[in-house]
Amino acid sequence: MKAVLALGSNLGNRFQILQGAVDALFDAPGLEFVKASPVYETDPVGGPPGQDAYLNAIVIAETTLPPRTLLERAQSVENAFGRVRSERWGPRTLDVDLIVVGDTVCDDVELTLPHPLAHERAFVLVPWSQADPEGAVPGRGRVADLLEGLDTQGVRLRADLNLQRPD
Template sequence: MKVVLALGSNLGDRFDTLQGALDSLFDSRELEFVAVSPVYETDPVGGPDQGAYLNVVVIARSDLEPRMLLDRAQSVENAFGRVRVERWGARTLDVDLISVGNVVSDDPELTLPHPRAHERAFVLVPWVRADPDAVLGGRSVADLLSGLDQEYVRLRPDLTLQSPE
């Protein structure tokens, strides 16, 4: 199944954290790397006053069940010092599971597709760059993006993540 993950960081060495997280996510054969978007710097949306994020979207393939993918994502977050104190607060690393194949789930612990992805330019802008033909909820990601404010999502051409080895 195609797996879409959104990664973000706004504490510490944001770029090194994203590179380390990318490498960690793919350190086993259970998740196959397909593509990673360019790096974007984004203003925080909602939550308390905090610094800018670096964001990317990663496309992968996997036969793992969605719950196992979530466990893997949270394990990587924890390895990079993620602390859940304040909702939408600053974080060393955030790994969101955006979609897993055509799986639809309304489980409060793992809603798929991600319930707010369609309204988040900081997810959709990098996603469409990583996968121009992407679809979410039956609509193209490019179409979903056309109705959103994208001014706060800035390409960082000076930062390029290396594909995991």
């Protein structure tokens, strides 16, 4: 199945953390790297005022893992990079969100797929459109079409930063 993962960081060495997350996510069987989007610097959305800007990217993968196992891996990688969940949409060293896993639709306390806010977040859709121009959010439509109605001014390309394929 195709999996789309969103990575974000606004604490510490943001780029080094994103690259470390890519390396860690693909360091075990069941997840194969396909492509990473360009890196974007983005204004914080929601959460407390005064946060630093985020670095965001999308990673496209192929997976044989069930969505819940993939979620557990993502959360383990977040924890390895010091993620603290003290404030909703607050600053964080690393955020790894499952956006889409195949055509899976799931809505429970632990996992909601597709990600419930992805279709309205420019910091997800802009990089996704670059990594996978034909990408789509199940039940919501094509990424390119969803982007048409969004303000993308707070999403700035960082051409000097490129995530590398994991070793």
